[in-house]
Amino acid sequence: MLVMEFKAILKKPQELAVNEAIRTARFVRNKVLRYWMDNRGVKKKELYRYNTQLRDEFEFVKDLNSHACQASVENVERAIKRFFDNCKKKVPGKKGYPRFKKHSRSVEYKQSGWKLSPDKKSINFTDKKGIGKVKLKGTWDLWRFDSAKPTLREQKLIKRVRIVQRADGYYVQFCVKIDNLKRLGATGFTVGLDVGLKEFYTDSDGYSEPNPRFYRKSEKRLKFYQRRVSRKKKGSSNRKKAVNRLGRHHLKISRQREEHAKRLARCVIRSNDLVAYEDLRIKNLVKNHCLAKSINDAGWYKFREWLEYFGQKFGRITVAVNPAYTSQNCSSCGEVVKKSLSTRTHVCKCGCRLDRDHNAAKNILTRALSTVGHTGTLLNAWGDLSSTFPDSGLVKQDGSMNQESP
Template structure:
């Protein structure tokens, strides 16, 4: 699935109409979820029937396209399924019981309720909410695809405006020539990552850099009177600053992941549980600022797109074991240099990256076999362990 996003150029009445459509989609979702809570054990057919009852009962729900209402029901259905799956798998901690949504910023249409203009520079929403014709601003070449390939159209509200997303069902895979390179990555807080060759990528620390500006705008919000127009403007300015920092972090992770995957046939990285790591209140801000999860997500995405192998390795003892002789060398977090009796002396993260690569190569097979396997390379998924990864390579 490929997602193309365009900035929407709107007039003020159109913004009000989109906000009304978003509130209606949220209303349908919460009502359907309440119906499921009151009638535990019902199936998805009953949920869709209740959605039809809502359209007959409320005129403002009937004004929204029927497929957009069905998309809200699908969101509830996915949340329920995820909750039951977590219960069956006995996931530790909270199981993700479905919750009501107070703040919703998107409405999703299926393959009806909208129509693209012939030049594909604008889109018309044809339900009774009154959104009308929306001009699209962006550089994506949407004209290359057939309208039948567009499975979803989503309107998203952000701090800096409204966006229209197109979800297309296309083959997004590219085949690259084999490079013969393999690499192991050890992420950290001092450097963003250190590879098995000893090269380190500096950590940009976008949140730390913009923290002073964030505090300034947060103070401005606190000084404004609640409910006033000036407070809304201050909140919007604060939201824009947060959005800029999150985009910087995402773009940084995307660029690095693409470069690493294109340059190597196998990429090994740590299978970190970031959700557990941020429980350390001393390091939680720095861990969230690093964006390890975004980096891993894009590594696996580009690995799947370009036909490269990505392997998540258990991080246990990768920093303690010697990469040369395998001896365990105990060291605290403050010890940044690995020194072993065998004479091996490396940076702590460099030593860990070598161990990560060795473990990954031991999982997928010998290096010679790997480099001849370009036609059958596969990518792994989040949450899978080494047993679920590539077991044999032809």
């Protein structure tokens, strides 16, 4: 599944209609969630029947496309399933009990309620909310993936259409079901990555990528915009404008961090047959309030998501290893050399003297290769590592363990 995003050019009445559609989708979601809370044990069919009752009871719900209402029910269904799965797996901490939404910024249509224009530069929403024809601004070609079947209708290719509101305007996302895998030739290189706060990552070859620190560099400007918000009267139009300026600046930082992680992950995956990284629990790391801001600013988890995505797309092996003692163990002799977080140089009695992160990256790669075992049999695998059956003599492989990154 590939998501293609376009900027939507809307007039003022269309913006009001989109906001009304978003509020209606949120209303359906919250009402269905309340129905589930009041009637524990109801199944999926009962939730959809209750959605039909809402459409009969409220005229503004009936104006929204029926499939868009069903998408709101699916959101509740996924939240319930995630909660029970976390309970069964005994996930530590909060299990993610479904909660009501006070603010939402998107409405999702399935394969009805919209129609693409012949020139592929606009989309017409045909439900009774009054959104109408929306101009699209972007560089994606919706039909370039379908050159082999020019007569195939767009409804068979595009599975979902989503309208998303952000601080800098509205966007239309198309979820397209295509095969986006590309095989690359083997490079013969493997690499281990150790992420950090001083450097964004250090690989097992000793190369260090500097940490851009997008949030830290913009913090002074953010404080200025935040002061502007606090000085405005609550509920006034000037306060709304100030909040929007603050939101746009936060959005800019988020996009910078996203593009940085995507660019680095793509380069690393294309240059190596196997990429090893730490299986970090970011949720636990940010409990350290002295480092939480810097950890969130680095965006380690976003970098890992893009590594796994490009690993599956280009047919590379990505291995997440246990990070325990990767900084303490010597990469040369395996001896434990205890050091504090402020000690940046690894010095062992065997004569090994390396940068702390370089030593950790080499340990990560060694641990990943020991997990892989007979590497040559796995270089043609797609995505994450697929382990061998015990006592199989490395003849038979089990199914792939990878999952597509969001």
